[in-house]
Amino acid sequence: MMxxxxxxxxxxxxxxxxxxARAEVExxxxxxxxxxxxxxxxxxxxxxxxxxxxxxxxxxxxDHLRAMxxxxxxxxxxxxxxxxxxxxxSVAGIAATLVLGIAIGRLAPGxxxxxxxxxxxxxxxxxxxxxxxxxxxxxxxAPDGPTRIGVSFAGVDGRLCRTFEDAALSGLACHGxxxxxxxxxxxGSDAQQxxxxxxxxxxxxxxxxxxxxxxxxxxxxxxxxxxxxxxWPQTR
Amino acid sequence: xxxxxxxxxxxxxxxxxxxxxxxxxxxxxxxxxQLALERALKARRQWxxxxxxxxWTMRIMRNLWIDExxxxxxxxxxxxxEEAGTLVGSDxxxxxxxxxxxHDVDRAMNALPDEQREAVALVLVEGLAYREAAELxxxxxxxxxxxxxxxxxxxxxxxxxx
Numbered sequence: 084m085m086x087x088x089x090x091x092x093x094x095x096x097x098x099x100x101x102x103x104a105r106a107e108v109e110x111x112x113x114x115x116x117x118x119x120x121x122x123x124x125x126x127x128x129x130x131x132x133x134x135x136x137x138x139x140x141x142x143x144x145x146d147h148l149r150a151m152x153x154x155x156x157x158x159x160x161x162x163x164x165x166x167x168x169x170x171x172x173s174v175a176g177i178a179a180t181l182v183l184g185i186a187i188g189r190l191a192p193g194x195x196x197x198x199x200x201x202x203x204x205x206x207x208x209x210x211x212x213x214x215x216x217x218x219x220x221x222x223x224x225a226p227d228g229p230t231r232i233g234v235s236f237a238g239v240d241g242r243l244c245r246t247f248e249d250a251a252l253s254g255l256a257c258h259g260x261x262x263x264x265x266x267x268x269x270x271g272s273d274a275q276q277x278x279x280x281x282x283x284x285x286x287x288x289x290x291x292x293x294x295x296x297x298x299x300x301x302x303x304x305x306x307x308x309x310x311x312x313x314x315w316p317q318t319r
Numbered sequence: 320x321x322x323x324x325x326x327x328x329x330x331x332x333x334x335x336x337x338x339x340x341x342x343x344x345x346x347x348x349x350x351x352x353q354l355a356l357e358r359a360l361k362a363r364r365q366w367x368x369x370x371x372x373x374x375w376t377m378r379i380m381r382n383l384w385i386d387e388x389x390x391x392x393x394x395x396x397x398x399x400x401e402e403a404g405t406l407v408g409s410d411x412x413x414x415x416x417x418x419x420x421x422h423d424v425d426r427a428m429n430a431l432p433d434e435q436r437e438a439v440a441l442v443l444v445e446g447l448a449y450r451e452a453a454e455l456x457x458x459x460x461x462x463x464x465x466x467x468x469x470x471x472x473x474x475x476x477x478x479x480x481x
Contacts, residue, residue, distance in 0.1 A: 093467060094449070097442060099448065099449050124479070125471060125475065127475075128443075128471060128475045129443060131423075132340075132474075135422060136339055136340050139332075139348075140335065140336040142335070144335065145349060148331060148335075148349065148353060148356065149328065151353070151356050152324040152327050152328040152331070152356065153324070222329060222330075223332050223336070224446070226444070303325065303329045304328070304329045304331065
């Protein structure tokens with residue numbers, strides 16, 4: 084078997100390898116304790132970097148920085164009516180910018196039940212998916228989390244909704260009395276293969292659904308944080 | 320909210336995180352963020368709608384940071400070692416105090432060469448794909464990955480010893 088170089092091991096950790104190359108590294112890892120130790124060291128390093136820097140993205144942005152970007156006085160209704168750009172475009176744009184990086188080639192710890200349960204005839208998010216929907220901010224995601232949140236928005240029915248994507252599943256869920264109801268489910272990022280994988284911008288199907296269900300604009304970083312801190316309340 | 324400003328606003332938390340990974344401390348990071356926003360607003364016509372605004376803005380920030388780092392190292396070189404010794408009580412002293420209260424991770428990042436630090440910040444902190452980071456830095460992917468590997472090994476070593 085070919086020796087696994089350090090660059091190769093790092094590319095594995097960074098989710099930059101395709102399935103065949105991943106399998107090769109995994110086979111080598113099984114057989115090589117030294118390689119495993121290297122990987123463990125690098126995992127720890129990643130965790131320490133996340134622990135140090137990710138909280139910065141969750142802090143409230145200082146006023147003087149916000150003020151540089153906020154319009155002075157804007158009548159929102161007029162502004163909304165004037166805007167020619169279709170929502171579809173801004174959703175795709177925001178999703179593409181926010182859904183950065185990809186889940187690292189690591190499987191969720193075995194066993195356990197799936198990310199979605201059927202309860203009272205509807206699909207409800209469970210496990211790590213539920214946690215991600217509850218807590219993860221699209222604007223402040225750890226680069227190697229298993230689930231990526233795309234956009235968050237208020238639906239026309241007043242529920243807060245979010246798009247998500249992990250290796251197996253992408254979709255759209257809205258928050259109600261039962262928790263996160265999955266409204267749309269589609270294949271996840273592993274269904275899209277290439278050498279250096281693009282930041283997943285989510286399935287077109289999911290974005291299409293988001294566009295149709297959205298009332299107004301997607302939540303910005305600040306509104307998203309407030310919604311999370313308030314437990315994803317009904318907007319009206 | 321208008322498109323360009325609105326999108327920048329939603330990127331702001333991430334831009335602050337990126338700045339924090341590049342700059343020496345939190346105060347410098349927010350200064351860097353402010354400069355980058357000023358520059359981005361001024362240069363907004365150069366941004367092609369439909370392309371990645373995050374990468375565009377991070378590139379601006381990174382270039383500002385490199386300029387600043389270069390002028391800082393020029394300033395440092397103008398002091399001969401014996402003169403630097405007489406600075407205790409002023410700048411040098413404050414730098415030492417600052418370093419003492421620094422977080423382990425900050426100290427390790429500060430010890431990295433700039434080219435390794437920016438690679439680590441883009442890929443490990445911001446989660447950019449190799450191709451995206453290499454494009455942003457105008458270097459081949461192979462160069463990026465070797466800087467990244469060296470930077471990580473150095474960080475792991477420093478933090479293990481800490």
